[in-house]
Amino acid sequence: MKLKIAVLAGDGIGPEVTREATQILKAVAEFGNHEFTFTEALIGGVAITANGTPLPQTTIDTCLESDAVLLGAVGDNKFNHLTPDKRPEAGLLQIRQELGGFANLRPSVAYPALAENSPLRPEVTKDADILFVRELLGGLYFGQPRWWNKEAGANGGGEAINTMRYTRDEVVRVARAAFELAQKRRKKLTSVDKANVLECSQLWRATVDSLKADYPDVTVEHQLVDSMAMHLMNIPRNFDVVLTENLFGDILSDESGVITGSLGMLPSATIGGKVNLYEPVHGSAPDIAGTGKANPLGAILTAAMVLRHSGGLEQEAQAIEVAVAKVLEAGHRTADISRGNTAANVTTQQMGKLVHQALAESIDRHQSLHAV
Known part of the structure; x- marks a missing residue:
């Protein structure tokens, strides 16, 4: 399977969580003998800083030339003085319109390992x-x-x-x-x-x-x-x-x-248009950006939705979801789902690596999941 994925990391914790999600997608490509290519583009506050607009035409073009769009988060308080049509969030509304997806899918699952977090x-x-x-x-x-x-x-x-x-x-x-x-x-x-x-x-x-x-x-x-x-x-x-x-x-x-137990656990997909758009439900959380406290699991589960809805790779999508559940069952937590038990806390990057390890353990490296 070949997939061209546009990566719009965006603002705040967006780059941190999308980094972990793309690493998981790269692992799936390696394990399953798939070919995934990633092209980065700007949206939101970072796009305003670089180009003076929350959604440059180059970003639109990149998205329309891709098979799927993976977005991190959009929003930056330093642009609150601008009119709503000029703020970072306007870029998100515009890209939704440009891609034409009309159905937003948001799963909400109760993980047994997180029962006490709710x-x-x-x-x-x-x-x-x-x-x-x-x-x-x-x-x-x-x-x-x-x-x-x-x-x-x-x-x-x-x-x-x-x-x-x-x-x-x-x-x-x-x-x-x-x-x-x-x-x-x-x-x-x-x-x-x-x-x-x-x-x-x-x-x-x-x-x-x-x-x-x-x-x-x-x-x-x-x-x-x-x-x-x-x-x-x-x-x-x-x-x-x-x-x-x-x-x-x-x-x-x-x-x-x-x-x-946390918005940081929720993925989403927007389907039905020219290109499907995928993003975790959480916001940009600028207060914790760069601290390593962001929960990447929403973004990683969003990556599973990329495989399911744009790649038709149901087995691989389920493998990611099972890996996430195993990591949670093992007691690993980011700050938002730790319930004050800081001894179990891991960083954004550490959580991504744990999911990668769990995924590797459940996939036979020597056998392609699907024939190309």
Whole structure:
């Protein structure tokens, strides 16, 4: 298998975690006789510093010429004085639009070794394994008009507008992606909306219902977003694939971080466009950048998603996920998942090496995993 991967390390801890993720991908290529090439490009604050824009055209071109894009993190407080369209985060929104991916996949898995890290009781998180499918190019984040007039209003107190807008076609394409993923998992789909208040949600629910007949093997249920937020913390094992619009998915998938124990453990993939985009869920965490405290496991698990969704290498993806679980079972922890037990702490780089070792132990170096 040949894969061209664009690496956008970005800001803060982004370069540290993507370094470990690319090392794992290189190990998979070596063990499995695959050919992966990596091309680095700039995005976010580092791109503003170097080129005056959060997303240079050269980065867009590099991404479009690749088979997959692996991104670290975007965000730098020193650019907070800029208008939102000039800040580092604007580069992330733009690259999503340029690549055209409409379905954001965010797994949330309860690792037995991290049961005590969650603020939820172990019996609550036990066996939780959820895949969020979040619509990524519509809703409040992209709807027009949007503006903030700081002097508007009868008393000059200001006025702001954001627009939630969806078309049926936008809902159909992400819903079909969710149905197809549910068919490959436990065959249950939970669609989240606010249909008791919002017309967009009424369209959403009606559209999902109209597709059910095409997927008779998938059980479908609907949840209002406020109810879902509660059930996610009470009975997470009851959910399999969770389909949401943009804003609801952003919030709920972040909330699900407590199931795993840390946002640093959560990977994500954005699929359905010209090129798939992969990034860990965590932010740039500038306060710990360069300290060796960043958790690379979210990025490493994101690398597994690269193999699964862009390479079709399911066995290799599972091998990475098993290696991560073994490292956690052995008691190794980064600061965010150590629960104060600093004796078990390892650095970002050390954690990456431990996963590499666990991966090497589970793969026969002398036998290709897949014939090229």
